[in-house]
Amino acid sequence: MKVASSNEIRLLDKEAVEKYGISHEILMENAGAAVARLILHTASEEDTVAVIAGPGNNGGDGLVCARHLASHGMDVHVYLVADPERLSELVKKNLDRVALANIPVEKVTEKNVEELQDVLPFYDVIVDALFGTGLTRPLEGVYKEAVEAINDSGSLVVSVDIPSGINSDTGEVMGTAVKADFTVTFGLPKIGLLLYPGAEYAGEILVSHISYPRSLIEDDRIKVETNDPLYPPPRQPDTHKGDYGKALFIAGSKRYYGAPMLASRSFLKAGGGYSRLATVSSIVPFLAIRAPEVVYEELEETSSGTISYRNLEKILKLTEASDIVAIGPGIGLDDETARLVLELIPRINKPLIIDGDGLTILARDTTILSTRKYPTVITPHPGEMSRLTGKPIEEIKKSRLKTALEVAQKLGSYVVLKGAHTVIATPEGKAYINLTGNPGMATAGSGDVLVGAIAGMYGIGYGFEEAVRMGVFVHGLAGDLAAESIGMDGLTAVSIMNFLPRAMKELRENFERIYNENSLPVLV
Ligand SMILES: NC(=O)C1=CN([C@@H]2O[C@H](COP(=O)(O)OP(=O)(O)OC[C@H]3O[C@@H](n4cnc5c(N)ncnc54)[C@H](O)[C@@H]3O)[C@@H](O)[C@H]2O)[C@H](O)CC1
Numbered sequence: 001m002k003v004a005s006s007n008e009i010r011l012l013d014k015e016a017v018e019k020y021g022i023s024h025e026i027l028m029e030n031a032g033a034a035v036a037r038l039i040l041h042t043a044s045e046e047d048t049v050a051v052i053a054g055p056g057n058n059g060g061d062g063l064v065c066a067r068h069l070a071s072h073g074m075d076v077h078v079y080l081v082a083d084p085e086r087l088s089e090l091v092k093k094n095l096d097r098v099a100l101a102n103i104p105v106e107k108v109t110e111k112n113v114e115e116l117q118d119v120l121p122f123y124d125v126i127v128d129a130l131f132g133t134g135l136t137r138p139l140e141g142v143y144k145e146a147v148e149a150i151n152d153s154g155s156l157v158v159s160v161d162i163p164s165g166i167n168s169d170t171g172e173v174m175g176t177a178v179k180a181d182f183t184v185t186f187g188l189p190k191i192g193l194l195l196y197p198g199a200e201y202a203g204e205i206l207v208s209h210i211s212y213p214r215s216l217i218e219d220d221r222i223k224v225e226t227n228d229p230l231y232p233p234p235r236q237p238d239t240h241k242g243d244y245g246k247a248l249f250i251a252g253s254k255r256y257y258g259a260p261m262l263a264s265r266s267f268l269k270a271g272g273g274y275s276r277l278a279t280v281s282s283i284v285p286f287l288a289i290r291a292p293e294v295v296y297e298e299l300e301e302t303s304s305g306t307i308s309y310r311n312l313e314k315i316l317k318l319t320e321a322s323d324i325v326a327i328g329p330g331i332g333l334d335d336e337t338a339r340l341v342l343e344l345i346p347r348i349n350k351p352l353i354i355d356g357d358g359l360t361i362l363a364r365d366t367t368i369l370s371t372r373k374y375p376t377v378i379t380p381h382p383g384e385m386s387r388l389t390g391k392p393i394e395e396i397k398k399s400r401l402k403t404a405l406e407v408a409q410k411l412g413s414y415v416v417l418k419g420a421h422t423v424i425a426t427p428e429g430k431a432y433i434n435l436t437g438n439p440g441m442a443t444a445g446s447g448d449v450l451v452g453a454i455a456g457m458y459g460i461g462y463g464f465e466e467a468v469r470m471g472v473f474v475h476g477l478a479g480d481l482a483a484e485s486i487g488m489d490g491l492t493a494v495s496i497m498n499f500l501p502r503a504m505k506e507l508r509e510n511f512e513r514i515y516n517e518n519s520l521p522v523l524v
């Protein structure tokens with residue numbers, strides 16, 4: 001599903017009106033009615049409802065919602081946190097309709113806002129219609145106090161379009177924000193609902209298309225989408241291991257042999273056919289016990305136990321017999337090894353995944369990517385992205401989508417910026433926000449499993465871009481299945497790896513359910 005910025009949704013709003021003849025009044029009526037439908041499905045008609053309406057169209061949606069709930073016999077009160085004289089004509093029209101329907105309206109100002117703390121806990125349901133995509137600055141004064149009263153109420157909170165206080169483009173909290181149980185968002189979901197902390201404040205998100213024409217819903221001018229799963233390519237019966245991709249992992253060192261094991265083995269667990277690990281000979285005996293299905297290529301090592309430069313030609317030869325290559329997990333930062341990695345990246349004539357220390361080494365000279373003739377994907381966590389861009393980590397965490405898109409464009413490489421709701425960006429300027437995964441996956445080695453999963457998706461036959469997307473999707477799905485089975489606390493990278501086969505089985509056998517459970521529901 002497409003995901004819109006506040007500017008894009010305003011553009012679609014404008015086109016709905018000007019190009020498709022759907023008036024603002026119809027859009028607002030559909031929006032308010034959608035919120036009312038959710039409440040009628042979720043609460044009971046005996047429940048009491050407080051609608052907290054703000055100064056703009058978000059408030060207007062709330063007023064429409066109040067009218068619909070009252071018409072179902074619910075006991076509804078409106079708290080207007082705005083100056084009625086400054087409302088737009090359309091919002092004023094809806095305020096008049098509320099008054100004409102004898103729905104109590106109370107004006108909230110600095111003088112009486114603290115009373116909200118006392119009255120809101122008595123309402124079963126609170127509709128947060130203070131601000132939506134028009135939020136332009138941090139909430140202060142009466143608005144901030146109203147939000148805090150909503151959060152302290154203990155009532156069921158339903159946010160209109162976006163939780164008030166959340167930045168609809170970045171997901172940041174602007175001063176303070178409503179913690180919603182549900183958010184009904186209109187037209188298309190907003191980016192700020194899917195990036196943390198916005199994703200956490202939104203609660204369960206439901207989309208209402210409010211009669212937007214399909215061409216607006218699927219508008220290609222919108223470059224961001226949720227990372228919805230794609231059905232896996234069939235596994236033909238008469239095949240041999242080579243048909244499911246031959247992968248080469250250039251990884252590991254005397255100190256780090258967990259990473260290469262996790263990456264090379266996860267490739268097989270995700271469905272890949274033939275996994276070769278080129279690593280320092282001193283750790284091969286240990287690895288062979290833990291991962292007997294992997295084929296090992298022993299490499300000479302430096303005095304610090306990392307892969308020596310002397311292996312350059314041998315490694316290049318190995319890449320020729322591979323379909324996809326991954327470089328970096330646990331490879332270390334020894335100068336000689338770094339020189340080898342910087343020499344290999346432009347000369348590996350295969351699709352390439354660069355991860356872990358390989359990214360820290362790449363950060364020394366990202367121009368080496370420009371000569372590559374085959375697709376590349378880099379899989380940084382925010383710390384590695386900070387080294388690649390020179391931007392502080394905090395800034396990256398606040399602008400994950402923008403940073404991923406910029407770097408993908410600049411490097412001509414796919415970017416997987418890991419974290420809660422991993423973001424995938426393409427060199428062509430598209431982006432996908434992944435919805436699978438859970439906090440239990442923030443564990444050492446999780447990224448190594450992801451490298452294997454991406455390579456595995458390419459091995460089973462997805463195209464490169466689809467393999468990157470689906471590697472992230474199944475990695476998160478495996479983590480969710482693992483958490484379901486053993487909880488999040490003891491969830492380790494090995495748990496995620498061991499649930500990859502189940503994730504693939506679920507994808508193949510219960511695709512519809514997996515799709516529905518991991519994409520945004522449309523409120524009908
Ligand atoms: N997406 C659609 O097609 C539809 C969207 N609708 C709803 O419209 C709002 C956006 O409405 P808008 O009037 O542009 O802004 P808000 O209601 O979010 O904000 C009101 C107003 O408040 C001012 N403001 C901004 N920040 C602050 C602040 N920190 N403190 C005080 N005042 C602030 C600013 O002037 C804003 O204009 C969208 O979210 C939907 O709910 C349509 O109703 C249905 C179709």
Ligand SMILES: [K+]
Binds near residue numbers: 160
């Ligand atoms: K809102």
